[in-house]
Amino acid sequence: MKKILVSLLFLSLIFPLAAQGALDAPKLQELGAKMIDKRVNAISKYDGLLVQTKHISEATLTQVRGELSRVGGENGELNTLKTKILGETDIPTLKADIKLIVEKYRVYQVFLPQSVGIVAVDRLKAFQQKLYDLKGKISLKADELEGQGKDVSAIRNLLSTADGQIGLAATDISTAEIKFVSMQISDPETARSLKLEGRQSLLDARKDFSDARKNLKDAVQQIKELAK
Amino acid sequence: MNKKYVLIIIVVIVILGLIVISRSSRKSNLGEWDNTLQELEQTEVQSNEAIDDLDSIDESEDNLSQLEGETIDISDLDAMLNSVDNAEKNVNSAISDFDSIKESEDQVSF
Numbered sequence: 001m002k003k004i005l006v007s008l009l010f011l012s013l014i015f016p017l018a019a020q021g022a023l024d025a026p027k028l029q030e031l032g033a034k035m036i037d038k039r040v041n042a043i044s045k046y047d048g049l050l051v052q053t054k055h056i057s058e059a060t061l062t063q064v065r066g067e068l069s070r071v072g073g074e075n076g077e078l079n080t081l082k083t084k085i086l087g088e089t090d091i092p093t094l095k096a097d098i099k100l101i102v103e104k105y106r107v108y109q110v111f112l113p114q115s116v117g118i119v120a121v122d123r124l125k126a127f128q129q130k131l132y133d134l135k136g137k138i139s140l141k142a143d144e145l146e147g148q149g150k151d152v153s154a155i156r157n158l159l160s161t162a163d164g165q166i167g168l169a170a171t172d173i174s175t176a177e178i179k180f181v182s183m184q185i186s187d188p189e190t191a192r193s194l195k196l197e198g199r200q201s202l203l204d205a206r207k208d209f210s211d212a213r214k215n216l217k218d219a220v221q222q223i224k225e226l227a228k
Numbered sequence: 229m230n231k232k233y234v235l236i237i238i239v240v241i242v243i244l245g246l247i248v249i250s251r252s253s254r255k256s257n258l259g260e261w262d263n264t265l266q267e268l269e270q271t272e273v274q275s276n277e278a279i280d281d282l283d284s285i286d287e288s289e290d291n292l293s294q295l296e297g298e299t300i301d302i303s304d305l306d307a308m309l310n311s312v313d314n315a316e317k318n319v320n321s322a323i324s325d326f327d328s329i330k331e332s333e334d335q336v337s338f
Contacts, residue, residue: 038333095338108333116329120322127315134308141305192331199326206319213312220305227302 043072055125117180169208176201
C-alpha cells in the first residue's frame with residue numbers, strides 16, 4: 001500500500017514537470033506561428049472567394065474584407081503578433097499571446113464562417129438569377145405554344161409554383177446575409193447563434209431553389225412534348 | 229344634157245364617198261382589233277405573272293411543324309437547365325465549405 005502511495009506521489013510530481021517541459025519557449029513559439037499561419041492562409045483563401053462574388057453589395061464586401069485585411073492581411077494584426085511571439089521567450093507571456101490568437105480574433109468562430117457564409121449567399125443569388133432566367137424563357141415558349149393553340153395550363157402551374165419557391169428562397173437568402181454580416185468577434189456567443197441561424201436559412205433557400213429547379217425541369221419536359 | 233351630166237357627177241361623187249367611208253370604216257375596225265389583241269396580250273402577261281406569283285408562294289411556310297421548329301428551340305432550354313444544375317452544385321460546394329470550418333480550432337488550453 002505504501003509503495004503504491006509513494007508511486008502515486010512520484011508520478012504526481014513527474015507529470016507536471018514533463019508537461020511543463022513539453023511547453024518550452026521554442027515549442028510555444030512554433031505552436032503560435034503555426035496557428036497564425038493557418039489562420040492567415042484560411043483568411044487569404046476566403047478573401048479570394050469574396051473578391052469573386054458578383055451578387056454581394058459593395059458595402060458588405062468593404063466591411064467584411066476590411067476586417068479580414070485588418071486581422072489576416074500581410075501587415076495585419078495576426079502577422080504582427082506572430083513576429084512578437086517569435087521574439088518572445090517568457091513562457092507565461094507566450095501562453096498569453098497564443099491565447100490571444102484565439103480569443104481576440106475568433107477566426108474559426110466568426111471570421112471564416114462569416115466569409116464562407118457570404119460566399120454561399122452569393123452562390124445562392126447566382127442560382128436564383130439562373131432560375132429566374134430559365135423561368136422567363138419557359139414562359140416565353142409557353143406563350144408561343146399557346147399562340148399555336150396548345151394547352152399550356154400545366155406549364156403555367158409549374159411556373160407559378162416555382163415562382164413561389166424562388167420567392168421564399170430569396171427571403172431566406174436575405175435573412176442569411178443579414179445574419180452573417182451581423183457576426184462580430186466582440187460577441188462570439190451571439191456570433192455562434194447568428195451563424196447557426198444563417199446556416200439554416202441557407203439550407204432552407206437551397207431546398208426551395210432545388211424544388212423550383214425540379215418544377216422548371218418538369219416544365220421544360222412538357223414544353224418538349226408539346227413542341228413535338 | 230346638162231342635167232344628165234350633173235346627175236352622173238353626183239352619182240360618181242356618191243360612189244366615191246361610199247368607197248372612202250367604207251375604207252375608213254375598215255381601217256377603224258382593224259385598229260380596234262389591234263387594240264383588242266394588245267389588251268389580250270397584256271391580259272395574258274398579267275395572267276402569267278399572277279400564276280408565277282401563285283407558284284412562288286411556298287406552301288411549306290404554313291407548315292405547323294416547320295413553324296414549331298423555327299420558334300420553339302428546345303436546345304437553349306437544355307443549356308439553361310445545365311447552367312442551373314451547375315449553379316446548384318456551386319451552392320452545395322459553398323455550404324460544404326461552410327460546414328467544414330471547425331469551431332474547435334478556436335479553442336486553446338494549457
